[in-house]
Amino acid sequence: MTMLLAAEHVKKTYRLGKVAVPVLRDASMTVAEGEWVSIVGSSGSGKSTLLHLLGGLDRPDADSGPIRFNGADLRAFGPARQNHYRNRDVGFVFQFYHLLPELTVLENAMLPALVGLSRLRWLGERSALRDRTAELLKTCGLSHRLGHRPAELSGGERQRVAIARALINEPKVLLADEPTGNLDVRTGSGILDLLAERQAAGLTLVMVTHDESVAARAHRRVRIADGAVEH
Amino acid sequence: MYAPLLANRYLTSRIIPFIAVAAVALCVALVIIVVSVMSGFLDMVRESGKTLIGDVVVSRDITGIPYYEELIRDIEALPEAEAASPIIETYGLLQMPYGTSDGGSSIETVQVWGIDPATLDRVTEYRGKLYWAKPTDEAARTMLPDDPRLDPMYQRQAEGFALATAEGQPGLVTGIEISPFNRRTTDGSYRTESPLGKQDAGFFLPNTSGATLTLVPVTDRGSLGGEKKRRFAIVNEFQSGVYQIDAQRVLAPIAVVQEMLRLDRAPIVSPDELDENGRPKVVGESPARATTIVVKAAAGVSPARLRDAVNACYSQFVDRKLGERGLRVLPPPMVSVATWEERLADLIGPVQKEREMMRILFSIVYVVCAALVLAIFWAIVQEKTRDIGILRAVGASRVGVLWIFLRYGLLIGVVGSMLGVLLAWGIVARLNDIHDLLGMPAATWLKVLAWVACAGGLALTVRGLVRASALHTVFWFFATVALVAIGVALTLHRGFLVWDPSVYYFSRIPTRIDLFTATTTMVGGIVFSVIGAAIPAARAADTDPVKSLRYE
Numbered sequence: 178m179t180m181l182l183a184a185e186h187v188k189k190t191y192r193l194g195k196v197a198v199p200v201l202r203d204a205s206m207t208v209a210e211g212e213w214v215s216i217v218g219s220s221g222s223g224k225s226t227l228l229h230l231l232g233g234l235d236r237p238d239a240d241s242g243p244i245r246f247n248g249a250d251l252r253a254f255g256p257a258r259q260n261h262y263r264n265r266d267v268g269f270v271f272q273f274y275h276l277l278p279e280l281t282v283l284e285n286a287m288l289p290a291l292v293g294l295s296r297l298r299w300l301g302e303r304s305a306l307r308d309r310t311a312e313l314l315k316t317c318g319l320s321h322r323l324g325h326r327p328a329e330l331s332g333g334e335r336q337r338v339a340i341a342r343a344l345i346n347e348p349k350v351l352l353a354d355e356p357t358g359n360l361d362v363r364t365g366s367g368i369l370d371l372l373a374e375r376q377a378a379g380l381t382l383v384m385v386t387h388d389e390s391v392a393a394r395a396h397r398r399v400r401i402a403d404g405a406v407e408h
Numbered sequence: 409m410y411a412p413l414l415a416n417r418y419l420t421s422r423i424i425p426f427i428a429v430a431a432v433a434l435c436v437a438l439v440i441i442v443v444s445v446m447s448g449f450l451d452m453v454r455e456s457g458k459t460l461i462g463d464v465v466v467s468r469d470i471t472g473i474p475y476y477e478e479l480i481r482d483i484e485a486l487p488e489a490e491a492a493s494p495i496i497e498t499y500g501l502l503q504m505p506y507g508t509s510d511g512g513s514s515i516e517t518v519q520v521w522g523i524d525p526a527t528l529d530r531v532t533e534y535r536g537k538l539y540w541a542k543p544t545d546e547a548a549r550t551m552l553p554d555d556p557r558l559d560p561m562y563q564r565q566a567e568g569f570a571l572a573t574a575e576g577q578p579g580l581v582t583g584i585e586i587s588p589f590n591r592r593t594t595d596g597s598y599r600t601e602s603p604l605g606k607q608d609a610g611f612f613l614p615n616t617s618g619a620t621l622t623l624v625p626v627t628d629r630g631s632l633g634g635e636k637k638r639r640f641a642i643v644n645e646f647q648s649g650v651y652q653i654d655a656q657r658v659l660a661p662i663a664v665v666q667e668m669l670r671l672d673r674a675p676i677v678s679p680d681e682l683d684e685n686g687r688p689k690v691v692g693e694s695p696a697r698a699t700t701i702v703v704k705a706a707a708g709v710s711p712a713r714l715r716d717a718v719n720a721c722y723s724q725f726v727d728r729k730l731g732e733r734g735l736r737v738l739p740p741p742m743v744s745v746a747t748w749e750e751r752l753a754d755l756i757g758p759v760q761k762e763r764e765m766m767r768i769l770f771s772i773v774y775v776v777c778a779a780l781v782l783a784i785f786w787a788i789v790q791e792k793t794r795d796i797g798i799l800r801a802v803g804a805s806r807v808g809v810l811w812i813f814l815r816y817g818l819l820i821g822v823v824g825s826m827l828g829v830l831l832a833w834g835i836v837a838r839l840n841d842i843h844d845l846l847g848m849p850a851a852t853w854l855k856v857l858a859w860v861a862c863a864g865g866l867a868l869t870v871r872g873l874v875r876a877s878a879l880h881t882v883f884w885f886f887a888t889v890a891l892v893a894i895g896v897a898l899t900l901h902r903g904f905l906v907w908d909p910s911v912y913y914f915s916r917i918p919t920r921i922d923l924f925t926a927t928t929t930m931v932g933g934i935v936f937s938v939i940g941a942a943i944p945a946a947r948a949a950d951t952d953p954v955k956s957l958r959y960e
Contacts, residue, residue, distance in 0.1 A: 263803040284413065288410060291410040
C-alpha cells in the first residue's frame with residue numbers, strides 16, 4: 178500500500194503565558210492510502226493536536242520531526258501551498274460541526290469549492306457545482322434540507338452537512354475529530370455508516386475518538402498517551 | 409468567490425450590521441448638516457452683501473464726494489466696470505403713521521439710503537428686491553393662494569422703482585421688517601395684518617397718512633445743521649434677505665436726501681461782497697455730492713482688479729479736477745475704495761471664524777464617530793472569530809479572510825454614508841419646515857397620538873410582565889418612558905424660536921447642501937468603516953485556525 182500520511186517523531190508545545198505545555202512529545206504514525214485509522218486516547222492525550230498537525234491546521238515545534246503527505250514535508254509548505262493542502266488534499270470534520278450559521282446547507286457544503294474558485298470560474302461552474310453539491314448532500318440524506326440554515330437542523334444532520342463539506346473537493350484524506358462525540362448512539366452510528374461508505378469507496382480516513390466502540394470500526398487503531406504514540 | 413457571498417450574508421442576516429450602518433449614517437448626516445448650515449450661512453452673508461453693494465464701493469464720510477456724476481462717468485468708461493450708482497448713506501428718524509399705546513407716533517431710528525433706482529438697478533438688481541411686485545407666472549404657481557402679491561392691488565413695482573407715488577409725490581421704500589404689520593409666514597412670504605392678527609389690506613404699506621423722515625445735515629466742519637423733516641408716502645417695501653438691513657434701512661430718492669442734507673448743488677456766496685441787488689454775491693457753485701458710489705464689475709473681472717482700476721481712475725479724476733480753473737470746491741485727495749468683501753469684513757469675518765471653529769469641533773466628533781465604528785466592527789469580527797477559523801480550515805487564505813471583512817466594512821460604509829447623505833439632504837432641505845414646526849405648539853392629533861402610544865407601551869410592558877419575559881418587559885418599559893417624555897414635551901411645548909433672524913441676520917435658515925463637505929464626509933465614512941473593519945479582521949486573520957476554532 179502507498180503511504181499517504183506520515184508523522185515522524187512529531188513534537189508540539191503550547192505556550193500558556195510563560196509556561197510551556199508539551200502536548201506531543203514524540204508522536205509517530207503512518208496512514209496508508211485507502212486505510213481507516215482511529216487515533217484513540219484519553220482526554221488531553223494530544224490526539225486532536227496530532228490530527229490538526231496532520232491536517233496542516235497547526236505547525237509542529239521547530240525541533241520536531243516531519244509530517245509528510247505523499248512524501249512532501251508539510252513544514253516546507255509556504256502559505257499558498259498550505260492553503261491548497263487544506264482546501265484540496267484533506268477534508269476536516271469536527272465534533273461541533275463548525276458550520277457557518279449565515280449560510281444554507283447547500284452553501285455550507287460547497288464552501289471549500291467556493292474558496293478554490295475565482296469569480297470567473299464561479300460564473301462558468303456555478304450551475305455544475307450546485308448540482309454536484311446537491312447530489313453529494315443527497316447521498317448524505319439531506320436532499321430535503323438544501324435551503325435550510327444550520328440552526329434548523331438536528332445534530333446528526335449538521336454533522337452530515339459537515340461531512341459533505343469535507344468531501345466536496347474530493348480530498349485524498351478525511352480527518353475527523355470526534356465526529357460522533359456530540360451525537361446519540363443511533364445518530365452517531367448513522368454518521369459512521371456514512372463515513373464507512375466513503376472509505377469503502379477509496380477515501381483515506383483518520384478519525385480521532387475516545388470511544389473504543391467507534392474506534393473498533395477502523396482498520397487500525399493508534400493509541401496515544403501522554404503525547405506519545407504507543408506501538 | 410466566497411468573500412462576496414459571506415460579506416452579503418453577514419450584512420443582511422444580523423442586527424449588528426444595521427446598528428453599524430445607522431452609526432455611520434448618523435455620523436455622516438451630523439457632520440454634513442452642521443457644516444452645510446454653517447457654509448450656507450456664510451455663503452448667504454457673502455452673496456447678500458455682494459448683491460446689496462455691488463463689487464466695489466467708493467465711499468467718503470457724510471461730507472460726500474463732489475462731482476460724483478463726473479466720477480461715475482469716468483468709472484463707467486473703465487473696461488473693468490459695467491455700471492456705477494451714487495448713494496447717500498446717513499441715519500435718520502422715521503415717524504411711522506401708526507400710533508404707540510399712549511396715542512403718540514412710533515418713531516424709529518433708521519439707516520437712510522438716498523438712491524437713484526435706475527442706476528442702482530444696474531449695479532445691484534434693485535428692482536428684484538422690491539417685495540410688493542407682480543410675480544412671474546412661474547413664481548405665482550409656487551405661491552400660496554392667499555399670498556397678497558397675487559392681488560393686483562399689492563403689485564406696486566412701478567411706484568417702488570420710481571420711488572414716487574403715481575401722482576409724482578416722493579416716496580420711501582422701507583425694509584420689509586420695519587412695519588410691524590408685516591407677518592412672515594412659514595413659507596417665507598409676508599401677510600399684512602391688523603393688530604388683531606387678521607389679514608387686512610388697510611395695514612398694507614402703512615399708507616394712512618405717510619411717514620415723516622427727519623434728517624440732520626452735517627457741515628464739513630462737523631457741526632450740525634437744523635433738522636430737516638419731510639413727509640413721504642411709503643410706496644413699496646424691499647426684502648434683501650439680511651434681517652438687520654430689512655429691519656433698519658429706508659430707501660429715498662437721492663435728490664430729496666441731498667436736499668435735506670444740504671448735499672445738493674448750491675451757489676457759494678461771498679461773506680463780504682454784495683451783488684447789485686444787495687444780496688451776498690455768488691462767487692461759485694458747490695456741486696452735488698454722494699457719500700458712496702457702488703460699482704459693478706464687468707463680466708470676468710474680479711472685485712480686486714476692479715478696485716485697483718477704480719483707485720487709479722480716482723487719482724486721475726482728482727488730478728484733472730485740480731487742474732481745472734475756478735473751482736471753489738475740490739475733490740478730496742483720498743477716498744475709501746474697497747471690494748464688497750473688504751467692506752463687509754466685519755460681517756463676514758466672524759462667520760468665517762465660526763465655520764472654521766465648527767469644522768474643528770466636528771472633526772473631533774468625527775474621530776469619536778470613527779472610534780464608534782471601530783468598536784462596532786471589533787465586536788462584529790470578534791463574534792465571527794470561529795467563522796474565520798472554519799474558513800481557514802477549509803483553505804481560505806489570510807488575505808481572503810481579510811477581504812471578506814474589508815468588503816463587509818466597505819458595504820457598511822457605502823450604505824451608511826449614502827443613507828447619511830440622504831438623511832442630511834432630507835433634513836437640510838426641510839430645515840425651515842422643521843424649525844417652523846418647532847416654533848408652533850404641537851397639533852392636538854399629535855399629542856393624542858403620543859399619549860395613545862404611551863398607553864400602548866404601558867400595556868405591552870404589563871404583557872411582558874404577565875408573560876414573564878424580561879426582554880419584552882425591559883424593552884417596553886424604556887420605550888414607554890421615552891414615549892411619556894415625548895408626550896409631556898409635546899403637551900408642554902408652546903413653540904420656541906431657535907433661529908432668531910435678529911441674531912442670525914437672515915430670516916430663513918440656509919438649506920443648501922455643502923457638496924464638498926458631503927463628498928468628503930461620505931468618503932471619510934467609507935474609509936473609516938473599512939479601516940474599522942480591517943484592523944480587527946487582520947488581527948483575526950493572523951490568529952491560528954486552531955485557536956479561532958476553539959474561540960467561544
